[in-house]
Amino acid sequence: MSSRRSWLKQTSLAFVSLGIVPLESFAIPKTENSINEETNLNPIRLRSNENPYGPSALARDAMSKNINSSNRYNWDLTSELISKIAEKNNLVAENIILGAGSTEILDLVARYCAINKGSFILADPTFNYWTEIAEKLGLKKITVPLTEDKHHDLSAMLKAIEPDTRMIYICNPNNPTGTICEREALVNFINEATKKVIVLVDEAYIDFTNQKSLVNLVKENKNLIIAKTFSKMYGLAGARIGYGIANSGTIEKISQLQSWSNGSVSVASVSGALASIKDDKFVSETYLLNEKARKYTIEQLERLKIRCIPSHSNFVYFSLANYNKDFFERLEKNNITGTKIYEENGKWSRITIGTMKEMQQFIKVLE
Numbered sequence: 001m002s003s004r005r006s007w008l009k010q011t012s013l014a015f016v017s018l019g020i021v022p023l024e025s026f027a028i029p030k031t032e033n034s035i036n037e038e039t040n041l042n043p044i045r046l047r048s049n050e051n052p053y054g055p056s057a058l059a060r061d062a063m064s065k066n067i068n069s070s071n072r073y074n075w076d077l078t079s080e081l082i083s084k085i086a087e088k089n090n091l092v093a094e095n096i097i098l099g100a101g102s103t104e105i106l107d108l109v110a111r112y113c114a115i116n117k118g119s120f121i122l123a124d125p126t127f128n129y130w131t132e133i134a135e136k137l138g139l140k141k142i143t144v145p146l147t148e149d150k151h152h153d154l155s156a157m158l159k160a161i162e163p164d165t166r167m168i169y170i171c172n173p174n175n176p177t178g179t180i181c182e183r184e185a186l187v188n189f190i191n192e193a194t195k196k197v198i199v200l201v202d203e204a205y206i207d208f209t210n211q212k213s214l215v216n217l218v219k220e221n222k223n224l225i226i227a228k229t230f231s232k233m234y235g236l237a238g239a240r241i242g243y244g245i246a247n248s249g250t251i252e253k254i255s256q257l258q259s260w261s262n263g264s265v266s267v268a269s270v271s272g273a274l275a276s277i278k279d280d281k282f283v284s285e286t287y288l289l290n291e292k293a294r295k296y297t298i299e300q301l302e303r304l305k306i307r308c309i310p311s312h313s314n315f316v317y318f319s320l321a322n323y324n325k326d327f328f329e330r331l332e333k334n335n336i337t338g339t340k341i342y343e344e345n346g347k348w349s350r351i352t353i354g355t356m357k358e359m360q361q362f363i364k365v366l367e
């Protein structure tokens, strides 16, 4: 089949070069699956929890078509995206703010909380790229260790609230551990904590789980902010587009810290997001492919005596304490990028789940 295909392709290319037929006439027919699983194994990028299959075909198409409108400002398209996000979440446009990735949303919340100085609380380890800015702006960082099994210690986080605490950050599922808070416990925690502080829940990886988002709670709770992104499940990390969801009054206050509200996203990235948000097929295919490759990776790592934390995301957290070869040297020699050690004590590291072929290559390198 594949040699017939390549023969057809070569013959067609010869006709094309003679100017006999247009190139599109010989496009290889699409398979049932909308995801192209072909993998370029050099280099293998397993560092940043990107989607190895994205952007979806619909997003690519929309982005390339809309490149031509890049001479115009993005207002119409951003309004359309905001309405679509609101509709999808049973909310209104006033509950949504767009940013160049959810990093911008995290930054805005940090800046908002820093206006009156004070402190903020987060787990250790968790996603903390944005905290340096928060500290530079004068907020004191309070860290609360994860539990033994690498979950958020919600009761310890409640106890850590000080009189000047402005905000608690919860990454659910947590990066780098892939653990998820039990929903009822998280809702109870939010109800309690938001009596005193803002709770910022980062749902960058929630689409890889079967847990429902918390967005429905923002209508009743002005101290709850949810950060979401198109970078992970939708495969648009390089397009830089994310959003925040909160009570309308809270969104209004945060928006005042953006010189141009919703203005930092490009026409191309908004077009990609608009196409992606409707692409349920791509989402369910990515979900299943990730689940399969994650299961394989955990089984194989455990076979190699590498202890893994059960993951609800597109990455796995594991301990290198019983692995007596040089993990990082092996990755480097084989052109695989992984992540550093997060907790020296126990030598905990993280690997992103790539395609099945990438994970097979990763395991081969470790053997």
Ligand SMILES: Cc1ncc(COP(=O)(O)O)c(C=O)c1O
Pocket: 048, 049, 100, 101, 102, 103, 104, 127, 171, 175, 202, 204, 205, 228, 229, 230, 231, 237, 240, 241, 242
């Ligand atoms: C938990 C978490 N939140 C937010 C981000 C930022 O993503 P982006 O700015 O691409 O939306 C990341 C990126 O890795 C992440 O892991």
